[in-house]
């Protein structure tokens with residue numbers, strides 16, 4: 099589903115290299131966790147996957163279902179089925195969350211040549227999914243992310259994800275800022291979306307999330323490279339020993 | 351290239367192509383000779399078959415105008431207008447004075463059809479539920495070509511006709527109110543208008559009558575080098591209610607065209623007037639060439655107790671907009687409202703706002719202004735809120751928000767507040783924001799194209815004002831705003 103090949107990327111503005119040769123293959127149905135120290139390039143990788151334009155790819159390629167993403171705009175990637183749950187969701191004043199959801203869903207459907215959803219059909223979907231995530235209708239009437247608490251923002255991201263039903267879900271620290279109950283609600287929401295034809299890349303700092311969303315593969319990203327790949331037990335080991343071993347390994 | 355930058359570039363490349371009302375109607379017109387002098391004023395007055403007092407009124411205005419200078423305090427710049435190089439009267443040859451629809455030149459009907467303004471009553475009756483009917487006065491260059499649903503309105507006692515017709519049919523009513531809100535010598539453009547206004551709409555809603563349908567005037571400038579000076583006078587007698595819509599377009603032409611209208615509203619005791627405008631005059635091309643110079647004086651007089659006047663405007667067109675729909679809150683407990691969306695793009699310059707003059711006791715006013723600037727445009731809100739010495743308990747709430755798209759545009763807020771009565775409570779809030787790259791990227795990640803993203807964010811920004819528009823207009827206005835801001839839609 100996703101194939102990242104020797105990806106090198108830098109910040110367009112000042113040419114600082116952030117990603118320095120990433121290789122990663124994610125197959126349908128798999129969940130990959132990416133862990134790694136602050137500033138190692140995890141969010142940058144997720145932005146580049148989603149098509150943010152602040153970065154320049156200097157080498158390598160990203161294939162999504164066999165096709166290169168590099169020439170596609172962010173909205174085209176979204177319509178193709180790529181979703182990013184943001185580490186820091188953005189506020190859109192004046193635009194009710196409900197309106198945003200409907201506009202996004204219909205924009206994607208249009209891009210894929212599908213018809214618009216009728217309002218009752220859309221409302222039904224939203225109501226069901228919102229209830230599962232403990233999101234009230236009142237919250238959906240508020241402007242998107244404006245004044246939402248940290249946890250509400252993250253739940254709203256997962257609501258968007260479950261409505262849009264993407265093929266590849268990239269979750270950037272969706273667990274940060276969540277209390278224990280909310281963590282479970284969000285993890286359940288993510289788990290409901292797990293399916294044999296959908297893949298997930300879960301960026302996190304904590305083993306805790308991976309207790310709920312059990313990954314097939316765990317990677318350690320350090321200074322723009324994947325320095326270690328293992329099974330779910332790798333996360334446990336990191337929890338105990340920290341990144342010192344791997345960061346050191348790379349420096350050597 | 352960051353997403354916002356791309357949008358800006360697209361917006362910048364905005365072309366005349368997307369001004370879809372830019373076509374010209376080929377129709378023979380009858381013009382007065384170019385330039386302005388007393389003979390032209392006499393010519394116009396004679397054309398209209400006006401009473402003698404009206405000619406004197408015009409001549410008085412003309413003489414005063416000759417002594418006046420153009421105002422320069424607004425934040426707009428343009429080459430000096432040569433007032434001798436304009437035609438002050440131009441009328442389609444086939445449309446001398448309002449007629450029945452059967453007699454209206456098919457070319458004219460076709461023009462309005464193309465503009466989406468239905469004039470054939472039978473067709474409107476077939477397609478629209480009674481409560482959604484709109485009566486239209488269609489003004490083409492200097493004359494009103496037709497007014498629809500006149501008979502039906504008459505049954506309710508409502509007078510809705512061109513002002514030329516009103517001067518002939520109801521001279522006493524016109525004489526009583528004309529110039530009573532905007533005096534002849536109010537300002538340079540209003541005085542000019544008083545001298546040469548050629549047509550416009552007249553509405554009188556009698557005591558206790560709720561006007562049974564929306565009234566609207568559709569202004570179309572067609573001819574070259576022709577100034578349009580229309581005059582609208584609306585009177586809501588005691589306890590009456592009327593909602594009035596105004597729409598306007600013009601062909602795209604390389605030269606600038608002058609539009610200097612005067613609108614006067616009068617609300618007597620317990621009356622209410624709701625006046626909505628969607629102004630979509632040709633804004634000029636991407637180099638800033640051509641476009642309408644729009645110098646308009648609009649003022650409402652809440653003359654009676656408990657009266658209410660509400661202005662709602664969506665301004666997307668014109669090269670220059672100079673316009674301050676205002677309310678004089680004379681009656682005790684009267685209320686004035688001003689809701690405005692002003693969109694500027696390309697090289698457009700907008701200097702617009704309102705005046706709320708509190709004179710009576712317990713008067714209140716509310717101002718919500720949303721300015722959106724893109725391209726290389728400049729967008730200024732200019733507002734005055736004042737309370738007279740005797741205006742005890744005057745209340746005003748003003749909210750003034752600006753949204754910037756891109757680096758090369760400007761937004762300015764110039765609020766004046768004067769309270770001569772210590773019981774006045776005036777609140778003012780202002781914000782300026784920008785559509786950020788992060789917002790654009792977030793929307794695009796969810797599948798919105800950059801145009802859709804801008805439209806969504808902008809619609810969120812203007813929502814409070816859109817809600818004030820009559821339903822049929824709200825959808826149109828939203829579309830219009832999106833089109834005005836998007837380079838490639840359509």
Ligand SMILES: Nc1ncnc2c1ncn2[C@@H]1O[C@H](COP(=O)(O)OP(=O)(O)OP(=O)(O)O)[C@@H](O)[C@H]1O
Pocket residue numbers: 109116134135136137138139140141142143152185
């Ligand atoms: N647009 C940018 N401009 C300047 N520096 C940037 C930009 N984007 C990323 N960086 C830098 O690149 C590095 C990687 O950042 P990134 O956000 O990808 O880290 P991360 O692994 O997600 O960290 P965290 O765990 O703290 O979220 C950091 O040093 C960051 O400051």
Ligand SMILES: [Mg+2]
Pocket residue numbers: 140141142185270271
């Ligand atoms: Mg990060």
